[in-house]
Amino acid sequence: MKYKIAIMLSAVTLFTACSQSNEPSSRDSKATVESQINTTRQIEDALGRQVTIPVQPQRVVVLSELDLDSAIALGIKPIGSSYVRGQSNFPDYLKNETQQIASVGNFGQPSMEQILTLQPDLIIAGSMIDTQMINQLQQIAPTAVSFARGEPWKDSFKKVAHLLNKEQQAQKALEAYDQYAQEAQQKLHVQQGQSVSVIRWTANGPVYMLNDSFASQILKDIGLTRPQHQQQPGASHTPPISRERFDQIDADWLIIGSHLNSEKQLAELEKLPEFQRLNAAKNKHYFVVDASMWTGIGGPHAARHAIDDVLKHLHN
Numbered sequence: 311m312k313y314k315i316a317i318m319l320s321a322v323t324l325f326t327a328c329s330q331s332n333e334p335s336s337r338d339s340k341a342t343v344e345s346q347i348n349t350t351r352q353i354e355d356a357l358g359r360q361v362t363i364p365v366q367p368q369r370v371v372v373l374s375e376l377d378l379d380s381a382i383a384l385g386i387k388p389i390g391s392s393y394v395r396g397q398s399n400f401p402d403y404l405k406n407e408t409q410q411i412a413s414v415g416n417f418g419q420p421s422m423e424q425i426l427t428l429q430p431d432l433i434i435a436g437s438m439i440d441t442q443m444i445n446q447l448q449q450i451a452p453t454a455v456s457f458a459r460g461e462p463w464k465d466s467f468k469k470v471a472h473l474l475n476k477e478q479q480a481q482k483a484l485e486a487y488d489q490y491a492q493e494a495q496q497k498l499h500v501q502q503g504q505s506v507s508v509i510r511w512t513a514n515g516p517v518y519m520l521n522d523s524f525a526s527q528i529l530k531d532i533g534l535t536r537p538q539h540q541q542q543p544g545a546s547h548t549p550p551i552s553r554e555r556f557d558q559i560d561a562d563w564l565i566i567g568s569h570l571n572s573e574k575q576l577a578e579l580e581k582l583p584e585f586q587r588l589n590a591a592k593n594k595h596y597f598v599v600d601a602s603m604w605t606g607i608g609g610p611h612a613a614r615h616a617i618d619d620v621l622k623h624l625h626n
Contacts, residue, residue, distance in 0.1 A: 374436025379609030520544035567601030
């Protein structure tokens with residue numbers, strides 16, 4: 311497979327070289343250069359690389375869920391995308407928007423062959439730092455790393471918008487989101503200041519999201535807080551927590567992220583004495599959500615869906 315991909319990439323390079331060598335005259339060459347200047351621009355991506363990309367890309371491939379969410383929010387439907395990290399599907403909350411989008415493989419392991427087949431004019435590579443893979447992608451189409459790991463989702467969204475030349479649309483989308491968050495905060499006036507613990511259930515026990523995570527950012531936007539014992543900086547999550555330390559996941563409200571059969575998983579969790587002793591469990595202040603959306607790195611659509619989840623359970 312690697313040999314086959316190498317041959318295909320070599321063919322792309324050879325075709326490009328031949329096209330350039332077959333230019334009939336200096337006048338045509340000058341016209342070609344001027345045309346490229348008018349249709350391309352140079353940007354600096356999140357890794358500090360100088361990349362020449364189309365002014366108005368038409369065939370975009372994205373390699374992270376944030377890139378996918380952001381592109382759709384900006385009115386651009388990618389021709390291809392990698393799946394959600396840890397799964398073999400697109401985000402459930404975007405299922406209506408991704409029906410016509412081709413898969414290019416799992417997150418972090420994109421298929422060069424599939425991407426090459428799609429003939430993209432721009433590849434947006436998420437927070438990829440694998441320079442060897444970036445160089446392979448660059449041979450297929452201009453490739454830009456869109457955001458840095460751990461930065462606020464709104465900053466990442468703006469960077470994706472910059473790559474797609476959609477800054478004005480991004481500003482409007484963020485203004486609409488802020489208005490939506492303010493309206494949610496007003497509806498949750500009774501719950502203002504209450505603490506919310508966000509966990510993801512794993513085979514080794516629960517992990518809770520840290521204070522700079524996507525979930526924490528959304529909760530702050532609607533006036534809710536993380537528990538005092540969950541204020542550690544970081545955009546990821548803790549190691550798995552043993553049943554003896556379930557007090558670390560407690561709060562006024564408990565949001566449980568699940569990738570599997572949520573009803574079955576919740577039923578098993580409710581049987582545990584350690585869970586039953588939590589204040590959130592005693593008050594029936596807990597509910598299950600899509601872990602890939604809540605505990606991942608989302609964009610504008612994920613942010614609004616997360617607010618809807620909170621309103622559904624807390625406002626009612």
